[in-house]
Amino acid sequence: MNTPSLYREQNTFFHKRMDPLSKLLLVCCLFIDAFVVPTLPGACLLALLTVGLLYLARELGRAVKILAGCALLLISIFLIQGLFYQNNQTVLLQVGPLSFYREGISYALKISLRVITMIAAGSLLVLTTSPTDLLEACVRRGVSPRLAYMLAAILQIIPLMMRNAAKIQEAQEARGMAVRGSLSTRFRAFLPLLTPLILSSFVNIQERSMALEVRGFSLGGPRTFYRSEPVYKGMLPVRFVLIGSTLGILCWRLFG
Amino acid sequence: MAKGAFRLTTLGIVMIPVAVGINFIGKQLANTLNLPIWLDSIGTILSAVIAGPWIGAISGFVNNLFFGLTMDGGLSIWYGISSIAIAMAAGVLAALGWFRSLPKAIVAGIIVAIVSAIVSTPINVLLWGGQTGKAWGDLLFGMLIGNGVNIWLASFIDELLLDLFDKVVVAALVYFIALGLPKRLTQGIRSAETAVRK
Numbered sequence: 001m002n003t004p005s006l007y008r009e010q011n012t013f014f015h016k017r018m019d020p021l022s023k024l025l026l027v028c029c030l031f032i033d034a035f036v037v038p039t040l041p042g043a044c045l046l047a048l049l050t051v052g053l054l055y056l057a058r059e060l061g062r063a064v065k066i067l068a069g070c071a072l073l074l075i076s077i078f079l080i081q082g083l084f085y086q087n088n089q090t091v092l093l094q095v096g097p098l099s100f101y102r103e104g105i106s107y108a109l110k111i112s113l114r115v116i117t118m119i120a121a122g123s124l125l126v127l128t129t130s131p132t133d134l135l136e137a138c139v140r141r142g143v144s145p146r147l148a149y150m151l152a153a154i155l156q157i158i159p160l161m162m163r164n165a166a167k168i169q170e171a172q173e174a175r176g177m178a179v180r181g182s183l184s185t186r187f188r189a190f191l192p193l194l195t196p197l198i199l200s201s202f203v204n205i206q207e208r209s210m211a212l213e214v215r216g217f218s219l220g221g222p223r224t225f226y227r228s229e230p231v232y233k234g235m236l237p238v239r240f241v242l243i244g245s246t247l248g249i250l251c252w253r254l255f256g
Numbered sequence: 257m258a259k260g261a262f263r264l265t266t267l268g269i270v271m272i273p274v275a276v277g278i279n280f281i282g283k284q285l286a287n288t289l290n291l292p293i294w295l296d297s298i299g300t301i302l303s304a305v306i307a308g309p310w311i312g313a314i315s316g317f318v319n320n321l322f323f324g325l326t327m328d329g330g331l332s333i334w335y336g337i338s339s340i341a342i343a344m345a346a347g348v349l350a351a352l353g354w355f356r357s358l359p360k361a362i363v364a365g366i367i368v369a370i371v372s373a374i375v376s377t378p379i380n381v382l383l384w385g386g387q388t389g390k391a392w393g394d395l396l397f398g399m400l401i402g403n404g405v406n407i408w409l410a411s412f413i414d415e416l417l418l419d420l421f422d423k424v425v426v427a428a429l430v431y432f433i434a435l436g437l438p439k440r441l442t443q444g445i446r447s448a449e450t451a452v453r454k
Binding site: 004005006027031063066069070072073076077079080081083084085086107108111114115118119120121122123125126131134146147149150151153154155157158160161162165179183186187189190191193194195197198199201202203204205206208209212213217218 | 264265266267269270271272273274276277278280281282284285286288289290291292295298302314318321322324325326327328329330331383384385387389394397398401402404407429432433436437438441444445
């Protein structure tokens with residue numbers, strides 16, 4: 001069954017030998033680094049490092065696809081900040097009547113490097129970690145099993161709802177509903193597609209909650225796990241290095 | 257959900273993934289039908305309206321957490337705060353009776369849009385220097401800061417413009433959908449709200 005997750009099984013250090021929580025820590029550290037790293041070359045280095053990690057995880061191609069989703073926004077940041085940034089003084093480039101300023105461009109560069117670092121870091125986690133593994137690891141460390149259930153259930157519900165949506169669309173089109181045409185036609189098609197889907201999902205809610213209740217879902221007490229905890233070796237030094245380097249960058253920002 | 261804070265019934269917990277699913281399908285449908293707005297908060301607002309602000313807020317939070325963790329490399333998580341605020345606003349408005357008729361629902365949509373814009377603006381400024389990533393809003397943003405308008409105000413106007421259109425349509429849709437749901441179903445869920453006990 002296709003789930004909405006982007007995880008794909010591969011045999012790299014990040015997929016197999018790094019535990020989900022260390023990866024989560026890595027992402028958090030990179031997020032903090034992206035915000036506190038002080039100079040432009042530093043930010044550039046950080047972005048390159050993160051992209052390098054993606055390359056090592058053999059997921060660079062798919063991460064670029066995620067980044068491409070923001071490409072238009074990044075380009076427009078360069079245009080708008082380059083032209084209109086408030087502290088603009090030095091003209092860098094003159095194109096016809098438009099002048100791009102050095103201050104705006106370097107501000108745009110700062111923002112885009114930060115965004116690229118964050119998306120690359122997030123992608124590293126998302127692309128190399130199975131969501132169920134991540135949730136299981138979190139529940140073992142004390143995250144509420146209810147929250148974990150909600151997140152895990154979404155993984156199953158979305159493909160189910162997608163299939164139902166396709167069925168409903170075919171059924172409504174067979175009854176003569178127009179799904180193409182002018183904007184108002186398309187708007188009017190929205191409700192007859194969505195309402196049956198929501199209705200059937202709500203009937204499901206009651207069945208699901210009864211099924212869970214029968215299995216003692218709302219009982220308190222510690223949970224046991226279906227799988228035994230996988231063992232990862234050598235993760236403690238990795239975590240120390242991550243926290244240490246983040247503290248280092250923080251000090252650079254504060255005292256450098 | 258720390259111990260002692262509040263507990264949800266199973267029905268409430270089961271409803272939340274469905275709300276997230278509705279958000280997702282709404283977004284997909286808007287894409288396939290080529291509509292110029294997002295429509296990605298139908299589930300959040302619907303759950304807030306029929307099950308109360310708490311379940312709505314959790315739906316909104318879980319929604320962004322989920323899509324941040326599975327799809328877009330963490331960007332959505334930042335906007336989780338906006339989702340929570342949207343759900344809270346919609347839930348409180350619904351409790352005050354602002355989703356009982358279409359004109360009222362539209363006014364509620366406007367209020368929700370304003371709340372959403374207030375909460376989203378700092379995130380936009382922090383992440384993107386103030387832009388929203390939708391061409392027509394950002395064009396206005398560029399023109400405003402080019403004319404010396406403060407970044408925060410320009411970003412707020414940019415976001416509000418997009419939110420107004422989106423949230424008013426969503427509020428109207430939620431009104432019609434909630435109207436179409438059989439009482440037998442909503443009654444059970446409404447009791448999930450009272451079950452958010454202290």
